[in-house]
Amino acid sequence: MTETEIYAAARKAEEQARALFDKIDANERHWTEKVIRAFAENRVSEACFAGTTGYGYDDLGRETIEKIFASLFDTECALVRSNFVNGTHAIACGILAPLSAGDVMLSVGPVYDTLMTLVGARGAVGGTFRDYGIEYREFPFEQNKPDIKALAAAASDAKVREVFIQRSPGYTARGGLSPEEIGKIAQAVKKVNPSAAVVVDNCYGEFCAPAEPTAFGADLCCGSLIKNPGGGIANCGGYVAGRADLVEKAAFRLTLPGIGGECGATLDNNRRILQGLFNAPHATAQALKTAVFAANLFSILGLSVSPGPDEARTDIIQTVDTGSEERLCALCRGIQSSSPVDSFASPVPAPMPGYDCPVIMAAGTFVQGSSLELSCDAPVRPPYRAYLQGGLTFEAGRYGVLNAALKMFL
Numbered sequence: 001m002t003e004t005e006i007y008a009a010a011r012k013a014e015e016q017a018r019a020l021f022d023k024i025d026a027n028e029r030h031w032t033e034k035v036i037r038a039f040a041e042n043r044v045s046e047a048c049f050a051g052t053t054g055y056g057y058d059d060l061g062r063e064t065i066e067k068i069f070a071s072l073f074d075t076e077c078a079l080v081r082s083n084f085v086n087g088t089h090a091i092a093c094g095i096l097a098p099l100s101a102g103d104v105m106l107s108v109g110p111v112y113d114t115l116m117t118l119v120g121a122r123g124a125v126g127g128t129f130r131d132y133g134i135e136y137r138e139f140p141f142e143q144n145k146p147d148i149k150a151l152a153a154a155a156s157d158a159k160v161r162e163v164f165i166q167r168s169p170g171y172t173a174r175g176g177l178s179p180e181e182i183g184k185i186a187q188a189v190k191k192v193n194p195s196a197a198v199v200v201d202n203c204y205g206e207f208c209a210p211a212e213p214t215a216f217g218a219d220l221c222c223g224s225l226i227k228n229p230g231g232g233i234a235n236c237g238g239y240v241a242g243r244a245d246l247v248e249k250a251a252f253r254l255t256l257p258g259i260g261g262e263c264g265a266t267l268d269n270n271r272r273i274l275q276g277l278f279n280a281p282h283a284t285a286q287a288l289k290t291a292v293f294a295a296n297l298f299s300i301l302g303l304s305v306s307p308g309p310d311e312a313r314t315d316i317i318q319t320v321d322t323g324s325e326e327r328l329c330a331l332c333r334g335i336q337s338s339s340p341v342d343s344f345a346s347p348v349p350a351p352m353p354g355y356d357c358p359v360i361m362a363a364g365t366f367v368q369g370s371s372l373e374l375s376c377d378a379p380v381r382p383p384y385r386a387y388l389q390g391g392l393t394f395e396a397g398r399y400g401v402l403n404a405a406l407k408m409f410l
């Protein structure tokens with residue numbers, strides 16, 4: 001292929017993406033208004049930026065941030081802390097909240113890779129489900145949507161005290177779940193087992209649809225502040241939003257019973273979390289546009305992509321089946337060399353704990369590991385599927401994707 005042909009394909013891809021861009025813009029306006037209203041209702045002021053040290057009692061900014069998250073998630077309560085070391089940590093606190101010894105956690109499909117150790121499916125390090133006498137059960141979910149009737153039957157066992165759902169497909173081949181679909185699952189579960197809590201791994205999904213899963217009946221949503229809700233500005237952290245009793249129990253996991261969410265110094269993080277949240281609808285829209293552009297460009301160039309160019313999106317991830325190791329590595333090199341940070345680095349496949357094949361990753365980000373910033377990762381095995389996500393500005397996202405295409409096809 002020639003450079004001229006690839007540039008022409010990129011122009012065509014952008015034209016084809018326009019209709020979806022309009023929808024993404026409308027959703028961004030909706031969330032921006034919702035965020036600003038929540039800021040106003042909760043009287044955000046300069047005083048909220050001050051932060052605390054030491055124990056972190058009476059932190060006005062932290063309390064305000066948590067009320068705002070609760071409002072955005074249409075729920076009672078939220079725990080939003082930079083003390084969560086990552087998304088996995090926040091999700092783990094959410095997972096453990098409803099569970100005691102003897103209970104069963106039923107997961108719709110496997111939990112995300114980094115949670116496998118917690119649920120006792122990998123390794124024995126202590127402090128896992130096995131050590132606490134909690135049973136991990138997996139409901140098979142490999143096709144596009146789960147069979148809700150069969151799932152309700154599995155959830156009707158009185159020992160099931162939690163049904164866990166991951167909104168995005170992660171590294172599995174199934175489709176993503178919309179907040180409404182998660183709500184339908186939650187209602188079906190509650191009908192047969194009212195005491196089971198529905199907990200959602202909401203990573204990458206925040207602000208992609210007009211409302212979050214908690215607005216449709218999920219009990220808890222959990223995620224990372226270095227993804228969508230951090231808006232590319234938060235330095236670190238995670239959140240758990242939902243039913244007050246469960247948020248409190250999640251706080252007992254983050255700190256300890258008796259302390260919960262009362263403590264936790266915010267240092268200088270409040271301003272960045274608030275500014276990040278203000279920017280989050282925009283940054284999420286930029287990432288969605290980058291994903292839609294990539295879907296169009298790579299499908300014009302003959303590759304198989306998911307979601308397809310016109311398919312509905314419940315999160316910011318775009319997969320691209322590159323077809324060969326050489327092309328996959330070229331894609332990652334293109335993304336890396338177009339990044340604002342570490343553009344000189346050259347990604348190469350390397351072994352990673354928990355993977356049965358080498359993994360390649362491209363990320364040149366301001367916040368370490370932030371995948372709301374343009375990034376790409378992939379297990380190096382057929383179909384050489386790249387997981388592409390992020391883009392703080394569409395212009396930078398477009399540039400990275402185009403450079404990746406040039407490296408792959410020239």
Ligand SMILES: *Cc1c(COP(=O)(O)O)cnc(C)c1O
Nearest residue numbers: 086087088112168170201203224
């Ligand atoms: C990112 C992510 C997590 C958490 O990952 P961290 O790297 O710990 O922040 C969990 N589940 C899904 C589906 C994710 O995408």
